[in-house]
Amino acid sequence: MSTVTYLYAGAFYLAALILVLGVARKIMIYARTPVPFKIPTTPAPTTMPGVVGRMFRETVFFESLFKASKWTWIFGWVFHFAMLIVLIRHLRYFSEPVWMWVAVISPFGVYAGWAMLFGLSGLWGRRFLVDRVRYISAPSDHLMLVLLLAIVSTGLMMKYVWHTDIVAVKAFFLGLMRFDPTPLPSDPLLLTHLGLVVILMAVFPVSKLLHVPGVFFSPTRNQVDNPREFRHQGIRSS
Amino acid sequence: MKAEFTIPVVTNIPVTPSVVDGAMAHSRPFVAKSDHQTALGFPEELVEDWHDRALAKMKELLGKYRSLQVFMDSCVKCGACTDKCHYFLGTSDPKNMPVARQDLMRKVYRRYFTFAGKYFPWLVGAVDLTREVLEDWYSYYHQCSECRRCSVYCPYGIDTAEITMAGREILASVGIGQKYSNEIIGKVFKIGNNLGLPQPAMADTLLDLEEEIKEDIDVDVRLPLDDADAEVLLVSPSADFFAEPHVDGLIGYAKVFHQAGIPWTLSSHASEAANFGLFIGNDESMQKVATRIREAALELGVKRIIVGECGHAWRVAYSYWNTLIGPFDFLDPNYPAPQHICEATYDLVQAGALKFDKARNDDKVVTFHDSCNVARGSRMGNMPGGQFIIPRALIRASCNHFVDMREDSIREGTYCCGGGGGLLTDDLTELRVKGALPRVQALHEVIEQYHVTHMAAICAICKSQFTKVLPFYSLGMGMIISVHQLVGDALVLGSEQ
C-alpha cells in the first residue's frame, strides 16, 4: 500500500482521537464547574419539559438568532441544516449495507452542498460588509469559514467535475473502522477534501466549534425558572 | 439642558450607528478609595503583583462559574448581539458591542488558558494582560449595566453581564474597585441602607409622610417601622423614603396595605432592598447584604416578605435569596417567598379587595418601561412572562389611558434606562445620557403618536436615572412615575366610600 494511504490512515486516527478526547475533556470541565445561582434569561420555562422544548428550539431552529437578525439566521441556519444533510449523506461511506434511513434521506440532499455554499458565502460576506461584524472578526474567524468553504468546494467538484472512485473511498473508511485500511485513491481533489476534514476535526476542541457542546451547557438557557419553589444549591444546573 | 458632550439626536425611527473607534475610551468612573476597598475585603490600591493575581483570580472564577467558562469558549462571533446594547447604540463605540466587551476578557482568557491562544495568539486575537488591557477593562466593564439584553439574542444565551461581573470582581481584587458601588455596599454593612440613613432619621421621614397623606386625603394611612405585630415585612429601596418620584410609590404601597387591612412594617435593620453585591460580582458582599433581611424577618417574626419597586433588588430577591439566605420555611407557605409588591397588589385586585376610581388618573396618558432585571432576570406570578403582565394589569386597573411602546423595546427586549448595574453616578453622566437614547427614542415615538404624558416604572434606579437624563432630551423629569403612585392615586380608600 502507498505512503499516502498510511499517511491518511494515521492522520484520521489521530484527528479522531483529538476530536473525541478534546471534546470529552471540555464536556467534563463544563459539567464539573458549578452553577452557583439561578440565572436563566427570563421569561424562561418553569418546568423541565419546558426547558427541553426551549433547548430544542434553540438547537434546531436557532430561535434566539432568529429574533436577533434575520440575515444571519438565514445564512447560518441554511448552512447548518445543509451540513446536517450532507453529513447524513456521507454516512454511506461508513455503513455497509447503507442504513435504511440514510438511503431514504440521501436523494433529498443532492443540493445540500450548494446550500452550504450559499450559507457560508453569506456568513463570510457579513464579515466584510457589516462594519460591526468586521470589527469583531479575528483571522481565525475568517479561516474557519475558508476551511469549510474549501471542504464544500472540493466535495462539489468531485461530485460534478472530477469524479473520484467512491467505492474505493468507502472501502478505505470501512477498513479504517476495522483497523485494516485498504488503498485510498490518490486524486488531488479527494486528498484535499480529506486533508481539510482532518484539520477540521483536529481544531474542533480548540476553537469556537466548542459552541456545539457549549450550547447545551449554557445556564441562561438550560435552567428551569423555579428559584422560589426549589432551593437551588449550586452544583447542578437545574 | 447644557452638557460638556454632544447629546445624541433623537430620530423618528431607531438607527444603528456606524462604529466610531474609541468614542467612549475616556469614560471611567471614580476609583474606590482605600477605605471603600478594605470594607469589602479588597486591597487598598493596585497591588504590585496585579498581573499574577488577576490571572489567578480569573482562573478561580472560571472554576467557580460555569457561565463564565462556557461563555468564554462558545462565542462564534456571529454578530447577532452587536446592535443590541443601548450603550453601543448611544455611543457608537465598538467596544460597547456585547461581543467586543466580552472579547476584552476573552482575548486574555485565550492567551493564558487555551491551546490556540498560547501558541497562535495572532490567529485568534489573543493578547497579554497589560496595564492598557486592565485600563480598558476598567473603562468598558463600567459601560455595561448588566441588563442582559444581549443574552436574549445570543444563540447561546451568552450573558455579557456575567462577564462584566467577573471583570469587576477581578479588578476590585487587584485593588481597582469602583467608588460608587463599593462605598454604597460599605454603608449597607454599617448602617443598613444605601443612603446611610439611620433609624431615627427613617422614623422621622415616615412620620412626615403619614402627616402628608393625612393632609392630602384625610385618611390615617400608617407607615410603621420595626412593628413586631406586623404580618408583612416590606423591604424597599431606600430611595423610596425620600427621592421623587419614588416616595409616591411608597405611599402607594402603604395605601394598598391600609385598604386591604394587612398589618405591615418596614425594618430599620433591613432598610434596603437594593443589593449592589450583584453589580460588582461579589457573592460574599451580596450574601452579607441579603442576610440582614433574613435577620430582620426572623427578629420581627413576620409571616411574609414583600419587596418594593426595585429592579435588580427583585432579581436578587427572586433568583438569589433562596440560595443565599433561604430556606424560608419560617414564612407562611401560602404566599411566595419573597413576593413582589406588584404580585401582592395584583392578587388583591383579582380578589376584588381593592376599588379604583380610574378617572383620577385621566390627566395622564401612561406607558410602561419594563426594567431590565425584572424583565430578563426574574418573574412575577406563576406563569412565564408574568413580570410583563402584572404591572401592566395594575396600570390598566388604575388608569384609563395606557399604551405600550414599540414591541422590540419592551418586555424581554426592553432597553435599559442607561443607569443600571452600578452606573447611577454623576461621574458617568455622559454615559448615562447616551445610554438612555434607545429608550428615549421609543418613548419619543409614543409621545408623537399617542401624546403620552407619563412613563411608569417599577425600579428605583430607572426612576432616578430618568429624572436626571430626560431633561437632556428636553423632556420633563416629572414624566417618570412609580406604578404604585398610579395605584395609590386611583385607589378608593375605605373612609372615602
Ligand code: HEM
Ligand atoms: C448542535 C449543533 C450545532 C448548533 C446548535 C449550532 C449553532 C450555531 C449557531 C446558532 C451559530 C451562529 C449563527 C451562524 O453563524 O450560523 C453557529 C455558527 C457556526 N457554526 Fe454551528 N452549530 C452546531 C454545530 C456545528 C458544527 C458541527 C460545526 C462545524 C463543523 C459548526 C460550525 C459553525 C461555524 C463555523 C459557525 C460560525 C459561522 C460564522 O463564521 O459566521 N456548527 N452555530
Ligand code: HEM
Ligand atoms: C471522512 C470524512 C469525509 C469523507 C470520506 C468525504 C468524502 C466525500 C466524497 C467521496 C465526496 C464526493 C461525493 C460524490 O462524488 O458524489 C464528497 C462530497 C462532499 N463532501 Fe465530503 N467527505 C468527508 C467529510 C466531509 C465533511 C466533514 C463535510 C462538510 C463539513 C463534507 C462536505 C462535502 C460536500 C458538501 C460534498 C459535495 C456534495 C455531496 O456529495 O453531498 N465532507 N465527500
Ligand code: SF4
Ligand atoms: S448586559 Fe446590557 S449593558 Fe451589558 S453588554 Fe449586554 S446589552 Fe450591553
Ligand code: SF4
Ligand atoms: S450573539 Fe453570542 S455568539 Fe454571537 S457574537 Fe454575540 S456573544 Fe458571540
